[in-house]
Amino acid sequence: MPQSYTVEIATSMAAIDAAEWDACANPAVLPAAAGQDPGERYNPFISHAFLKAAEASKSVSALVGWAPAHVLVRDSARRLTAAAPAYLKSHSMGEFVFDFGWADAYRRAGLDYYPKLVVAAPFTPATGRRLLVSPDAGEAARQALIGGLRALREKMNASSIHVNFPTRQDWDDLGAAGFLRRTGQQFHFVNRGYGDFADFLDALASRKRKMIRRERREALAGGIDVERLVGRDITERHWDAFFDFYADTSARKWGHPYLTRPFFSMVGETMGEHILLVMAKRGGRLIAGAINFIGSDALYGRNWGAIEDVPFLHFEVCYYQALEFAIERGLKRVEAGAQGEHKLARGYEPAPTYSAHEIADPRFSAAIAQYLRRERAQSDLALEDYATLTPFRRDGGAPQEEPEEDGV
Known part of the structure; x- marks a missing residue:
């Protein structure tokens, strides 16, 4: 039956x-x-x-x-x-x-x-x-x-x-x-079995490898330290500081923060072992942070904020620390949120995203279906173009170092 x-x-x-x-x-x-x-x-x-x-x-x-x-x-x-x-x-x-x-x-x-x-x-x-x-x-x-x-x-x-x-x-x-089907693009780091961050750098073209080393060095100049916190290591002091960072950045991007302060305490209490909080401090004072959520396969970078404008600190806290953590944990990938072509130069690769839509009005459904056919074709072309811009070596040999130069 x-x-x-x-x-x-x-x-x-x-x-x-x-x-x-x-x-x-x-x-x-x-x-x-x-x-x-x-x-x-x-x-x-x-x-x-x-x-x-x-x-x-x-x-x-x-x-x-x-x-x-x-x-x-x-x-x-x-x-x-x-x-x-x-x-x-x-x-x-x-x-x-x-x-x-x-x-x-x-x-x-x-x-x-x-x-x-x-x-x-x-x-x-x-x-x-x-x-x-x-x-x-x-x-x-x-x-x-x-x-x-x-x-x-x-x-x-x-x-x-x-x-x-x-x-x-x-x-x-x-x-x-x-349902009507739509596609988009993001940029994800793919862990190809790297042993550590240096192993990942070895897979990059020389100029990109030098760029990342320089960015990491300059981000931590001037006495800035970065710590990674998971589970019980995250305290209400950390959440207070992080929310200030997040609210300031959200106000400048969207006019107001989507997530309230209690949200962070609640997820910290109920799913703290699935949260990575990366915090930067100078002289003991917290100045920037990023929250990541940990899945069984992936690390998801979600929100970031800072109260000091430090060159390259965003890349260090949001991208490079996440990559290191994912490699250490053996996670398959890092998803660092929406948009951001600048991620390509830092080891993130283009990846398709999907959505599905059903429009009740048949006239609008037909018009949107036609639009989505053209949009999907453009999205496929964009993914192909982005794939040519990744920073990885194409010679398949051992990495060759070039002398360090000033500038990025």
């Missing part, structure tokens, strides 16, 4: 049992479709602890335009078999998949683009599973989850569904279900 499923909507992560959610989000084993990577086994941004902290800290709420509406699929025994972290949005901020032009076109046509339904990890441009189907559930559970998203969109009279930064497998499944 076929399994029957029911769909529920939870307006708070606190209403969802953490063990049930995490059994779908980060199970011990992830099955893969033929020839595809299912994603990493533990991704911090879809964990119950991360999503609950975002809500409990008021970083995410209807008041800030992120109304939680998580879609849950239960089997006939009331077991949670699939879920999706979903939010009704009244704006397009904090998503890093930009649809402002689509919203403007809706407005000019006299239609409402908001609310829209977004499936994502809030404020987090990091790839991960979005259709959180339990490994022991069948394809019917996945289809019930997609059907639940569509039913919620219709019930709330939302214009559209947007699934941001899914894995390639989720992207393909959503495409097969009729």
Whole structure:
């Protein structure tokens, strides 16, 4: 007899049992479709602890335009078999998949683009599973989850569904279900079995190797020290200082910080072993910092800030310290967030990102589909161009050193 499923909507992560959610989000084993990577086994941004902290800290709420509406699929025994972290949005901020032009076109046509339904990890441009189907559930559970998203969109009279930064497998499944597919680019460090940071430098062309050594040296000139903190080593003093750095940088970039101060204490308490905090200090005074989240495969650089303008300190704290940590831990890659072509020269390589979209209005859906076909072609060309700009040696031989020169 076929399994029957029911769909529920939870307006708070606190209403969802953490063990049930995490059994779908980060199970011990992830099955893969033929020839595809299912994603990493533990991704911090879809964990119950991360999503609950975002809500409990008021970083995410209807008041800030992120109304939680998580879609849950239960089997006939009331077991949670699939879920999706979903939010009704009244704006397009904090998503890093930009649809402002689509919203403007809706407005000019006299239609409402908001609310829209977004499936994502809030404020987090990091790839991960979005259709959180339990490994022991069948394809019917996945289809019930997609059907639940569509039913919620219709019930709330939302214009559209947007699934941001899914894995390639989720992207393909959503495409097969009729969603429009979009691509983008980021820059990721790929750990090719390096023994240490010096081993990584040996893989670079001589000029880039010298540039990185010079940047690291100059970043730490003038008595600056950098420390890496994980778990219990991170104290409230560190969070206080880091939030000041983060809030200052966020105010200059976006006008206000997305994440509240309590969020950092909450994630530090509930998932501290999955957090790397890199802090720089001069004479004992903390002056800059970057927060990273640790997955089973990847290190994710998220937020940075500083109260002193020190040349190259951003590169040291955000990029080079992250690379060293990932190499030491044997992590496969470092994802340092959205955008940033300057990462190419520092050992980060182009990588595709994905999103999937369903537009309720068939006229706009057809127009956006046409636009996305052209955009995907441009994205593919950009990835090819970026791949020619990586700093790695192409001779395959031993690294050759050149004399040090002044300047960068």
